[in-house]
Amino acid sequence: MLDSYLPDPQIIAAFRTRQRRLVLMGVAWLAYGMAVLWSGWVPNSQLRAWLVGGFAPLAILVVLNWRCPKCRAGLGKSWAPFACPKCHTPFRDPI
Numbered sequence: 001m002l003d004s005y006l007p008d009p010q011i012i013a014a015f016r017t018r019q020r021r022l023v024l025m026g027v028a029w030l031a032y033g034m035a036v037l038w039s040g041w042v043p044n045s046q047l048r049a050w051l052v053g054g055f056a057p058l059a060i061l062v063v064l065n066w067r068c069p070k071c072r073a074g075l076g077k078s079w080a081p082f083a084c085p086k087c088h089t090p091f092r093d094p095i
């Protein structure tokens with residue numbers, strides 16, 4: 001079914017960029033979380049507020065980023081979807 005049409009290299013490149021951005025956001029949040037938890041800059045009573053406060057903008061960025069490069073549909077929870085759940089544009093070369 002899907003092997004019958006060839007993926008567009010531009011779409012694949014755009015998808016990989018989005019995937020890389022997602023990894024960078026995860027790393028950034030991890031670094032932020034570790035800094036908040038272990039640097040000693042944030043008083044214990046404020047830890048939760050700092051963690052949630054850092055997470056909320058990141059969650060928005062993830063939702064904005066994690067979309068199909070072609071139709072802008074959300075890509076859901078899968079980290080490496082084979083194709084867009086809505087328009088079925090393939091994101092990987094068929095092997």
Ligand SMILES: [Zn+2]
Pocket residue numbers: 068069070071072073084085086087088089
């Ligand atoms: Zn799509």
